[in-house]
Amino acid sequence: MALLTVSGLGVTIGTLSPLDDVSFEAHKGEILGLVGESGSGKSLTAMAVMGLLGRIGGRVSSGSILFDGQELVGLRDSSYRRLRGKRIALISQNPMTSLDPIVRIGAQIDQVSLLHLRLSKPAAKARSIDLMQQLRIPDAETLHRAYPHQLSGGMKQRIVIAMALAADPDLIIADEPTTALDVTIQAQIIQIMVDLVRARDLALILITHDMGVVAQACNRVVVLYAGRVAETNTTQAIFASPCHPYTASLIGCIPSRDQAEGTLLGIPGTVPGVLNYPKGCRFHPRCGDAMQVCARTVPPTTAQPTGSVACHLHEVVT
């Protein structure tokens, strides 16, 4: 059974509806990739699951978020507070801003288990150092007393991961965890997260725009475009035989190992903003396979052997 089931999720901010009918499942021991370009609604989805939409004046307008059998939509803030950090943890994009610059990093990790696991101070410290060692942070005892500015970006991101793990969560949402990091460091952090999911039977939602990271790490993929799900499938199927033209174009935007010169195309036009989402299929103005119907009606989501796609090309003719 899925640990997290999001179905028909819609989000509104004021009069805008940036997210529309988003559905997916996250399973234990699996990495789910949430992929899309800027403005596709990746981070908004994460905020909806974390119950943080209120902070930006947004709210869930439709659908449900079922976490381990519990409905999260409409949950009281006090109940949410017991979930956040304890059972659902967030790793945000920029490790430079997710740590408090004037608090020792050890204290920042400790406070998670002090609060959520009600450990004693020495026990919390021992637990933090143990976690830091598991994340291959060298000289963990010394660094426990260090301040964030004394660490490199990759090391800071490991501290943020240690904080996320401190209360033994079941679900971790990582929002572009390696975007701010160099490639060699990115590779290390991704490897660490893949190992963690296996070792701890975690469910991890990995939000990224990097198809290389998706191919390397994810079990399943949800492709978002302009606030809707274009396609979901296993990673193998997404890359081997993408159903949605957007997925295919997105993969085609990264030059492959032996791509011939002059064959890189990109996708014409730009990603629409929430104020000017096109009618019908939101990808149709940029789509090479667009038909008349695409400009008129929203494509229904149809099942595929291992996933689903929302495209008129794959509509079942009855």
Place this chain on the structure above:
Amino acid sequence: MSALVSLLGLTRDFSTGSGFLKARRVMRAVDDVTLDIPRGSVTGVVGESGCGKSTLGRLVLRLISASSGSVTYDDTDLGTLSPGAMRKMRRNMQMVFQDPYSAIDPRYTIRRTLLEPYQVQRTPLPDAEARLQELMSMVGLNPDLAASYPHQLSGGQKQRVGIARALALNPSFLVLDEPTASLDVSIQAQIIALLEGLQRDLGLTYLFISHDLSLVRYFCDQVVVMYMGRVVEVLPKARDTPHHPYAQALTNSHFEPDPTRRKQVQILKGEIPSPFNLPPGCAFAARCPAATPLCHSDRPALESASSGHQIACHHPQG
């Protein structure tokens, strides 16, 4: 192929301001770089943040002055030119910046931005409107946008304006400093395709600075790998296999958008050394799996291994 631009022992130091109690500290951002940039080709510079690749780009155009060494453009030593002569020279060599949001003046219309180079260079332009139209269509911009301001344009369109401005005076050499790093992948591929077409049609020479290995492999002829301000390897063809352990680590850290080619990441040990306090030997020695005592004491020189291939390593791999 003859070299259009030649760098000889190019070096640049930066120092932190000395205070009453603080000693002046010097870091060498670019260290003794000697390189030929062949006419009509694309030379890629790769490396992680802080390796000196952007500083190198600025030195080549003399946007900042070198601490020592020289830049020769078409047999003219740029260091010997008077400021006036250097300004004249600049019409031949232009730059496209990483962030199109800050590289063009928000209070100038596109028209004014694109015609400004002619005023700066005091170049008469008999038919400004025709040239404007020509420039805009060259970079795939609708000429109707000439009266618009940057805030009315998308990121991709702004970068096209940046490219058009660089091309205004018909230069033969462009430094492209991560021109697609702040763009979405679908737009990134458009811009690379545009740069590729312009290079072919106008016979331009590019210095392409990037941290993205799949772009470099696709787009470049010769590739220069930098680490801590030094060139560690020069590959005559972008798709050649690197032999320097650092260049190999970079390649190994790059994830292919192909789930059938997942890799086990070899985690580099050790930390990036402080640029203020570089070890006497090879800067990579502390993290290198193949390092010997020699590497810690003696700095390897950049030497030719085979035709066009240069490497600075005591123990080249594979």
